[in-house]
Amino acid sequence: MSGAAPVPSGPVVAVEKLSVTARGNRKLLDGIDLDFAPRSLTAIVGPSGCGKTTFVRSLNRMTELTPGLRIDGRVLYLGQNIYGRSVNPVVVRRRMGMVFQRPTVFPMSVFENAAFGLRLVRASEDEVDSAVTEALQRAGLWEEVRANLDGPALALSGGQQQRLCIARALAVRPRVLLLDEPTSALDPAATQRVEATLQRLKEEIVLILVTHNVAQAARVSDRIAFLHSGRLVEVGATGEILERPREPLTMQFITGRV
C-alpha cells in the first residue's frame, strides 16, 4: 500500500459559512469560508483566543465533543458534508487526523503507539507491520526507532514523541492532517525536525497547521489564514501576507502589535 492517494481536482476540504456559537450566543467562529487544495500547507495564525483551535477541531468533528457549542455551516470533505446525518464522526477523524500541542503518547511500545488506529479498525498483522513502518518513515522517525520498536514510547524525547504522534495519525492514511501548535512544547532542534517532516508531508497530503509563530508560518507554509475574534480576516500566499497584507489587522499581527 502506498501513502499516495489520487489527487482530487477540487479542494480536499471546503469550509462554508462555518460558525461555532457558545451559550449566551457568543460566537467563537463567525461565518468562515476557506478551501484547502491538495498538497498544501496552510498556517492558521491569530492572537490567543481568536478561534484557531476551535476551527481545526470543527474540521474533523471534535468540537461536538464539547457540550454547549452549536455548529452551523458546512465542511465538505471531497465534496461530502462531514456534518451530514449519515456521516460517522469516527470515520471523519480517521480521514482528518489531529496532532495536539503536547505529544499524546500512550504508555505502550513505540510500535503499538503507531499501530493504535490500525488496531481499532482490526487491520491484519501484515497490514499493521507495513503501515507502521511506512508511517514511521513518513514521519521522519524510522531511523531513530527501528532498532527499538518494542521499547517504551514514553522513553523517547519530546520531539520524537511528537513525530510518533504524527506517525500514529499517518498510519490510518488520512488525506488531511490537522496540527494544533505541534511544536510549541519543543526545543528548537526538535521543532526543526518536525518542520522538516511537515515540509515533506505537504507533497502528499493536506496539512493545516495552527501556529502562534509567524516565523514558523514563514518557514513552512504555502498560505496563511489570519483569524481574529472568530473571523477570517485575510488569507493568501505566505509571501503576500507577510510582505503585503491587505488588512491593517493582519499587519498589526505580523509585526507583533496584536
Ligand SMILES: Nc1ncnc2c1ncn2[C@@H]1O[C@H](COP(=O)(O)OP(=O)(O)OP(=O)(O)O)[C@@H](O)[C@H]1O
Ligand atoms: N467550550 C467553550 N465554551 C465557551 N467558550 C469557549 C469554549 N471553548 C473555547 N472557548 C472560547 O472560544 C475562544 C476561542 O478559543 P480557541 O481555543 O479556539 O482559541 P485559540 O485561537 O486556539 O487560542 P490559543 O492561541 O490561546 O490556543 C476563546 O475566547 C475561548 O475562551
Ligand SMILES: [Mg+2]
Ligand atoms: Mg489554541
